[in-house]
Amino acid sequence: MDATFDPDLIHAIFKMVWSRRAERNEEIDVVDIEVGAGTSKKSRPTTANPSALRVSCELLRLFVTEAIERTAIIAEAEGINKIEPTHLERILPQLLLDF
Amino acid sequence: MDAGGVGGAGDGCFEKMETEEERTELLRDRFRLSVISIADAEAKKLGMQVAEPVVACIADLAFKFTEQLAKDVELFAYHAGRKSVNVKDVILSAHRNDHLTSLLRSFSRELRDKEPKTERKRKKSFEKGETSAPS
Numbered sequence: 659m660d661a662t663f664d665p666d667l668i669h670a671i672f673k674m675v676w677s678r679r680a681e682r683n684e685e686i687d688v689v690d691i692e693v694g695a696g697t698s699k700k701s702r703p704t705t706a707n708p709s710a711l712r713v714s715c716e717l718l719r720l721f722v723t724e725a726i727e728r729t730a731i732i733a734e735a736e737g738i739n740k741i742e743p744t745h746l747e748r749i750l751p752q753l754l755l756d757f
Numbered sequence: 758m759d760a761g762g763v764g765g766a767g768d769g770c771f772e773k774m775e776t777e778e779e780r781t782e783l784l785r786d787r788f789r790l791s792v793i794s795i796a797d798a799e800a801k802k803l804g805m806q807v808a809e810p811v812v813a814c815i816a817d818l819a820f821k822f823t824e825q826l827a828k829d830v831e832l833f834a835y836h837a838g839r840k841s842v843n844v845k846d847v848i849l850s851a852h853r854n855d856h857l858t859s860l861l862r863s864f865s866r867e868l869r870d871k872e873p874k875t876e877r878k879r880k881k882s883f884e885k886g887e888t889s890a891p892s
Binding site for chain 2: 745
């Protein structure tokens, strides 16, 4: 089995982002007059199911492996067997567009 | 310590922020360790070495990507009227890239197939509607 991310770690990062966002939204809602179903939804924290976390881990794993694979191609083309920052620079724009 | 609402000024909030920063750094460090092991494994497979700054950079980018992913899937779930993010939300986040989408779809299918038999039987008959079981 390939090395991959720990779903619990990814879940922790997600929760951190979600609580940051919830705090910001709370500030906004105090001023907002349009209170209704929307507000009550936001006040409950977002969760993720285990499969979603596993697929997220896979998505992130693909990001890392794709980055390595693409930089390796560039390095190999130069006849070098060590991936350097200049190789990363070359593939970065397309990588970010593809993800 | 009567710190008012969230984000209000005061000692309580400042302490909370510091702990949150520490927590973020801790998560970032753990994340970087995972990236290092995945990147090293992949490089080894390709018979290549990776310079440390490269892995560090990929780790930072991947962390930002994760944060963005969190925002995206939360929005998609909310848009669908849900509080809980599911697999479809994650796959949707890759919608700009067809190849990536299909990779994630097959991965999620494999995950489902590995589930315990009772779960699988229910889903299988629900989705495929095939007259498999001879009565």
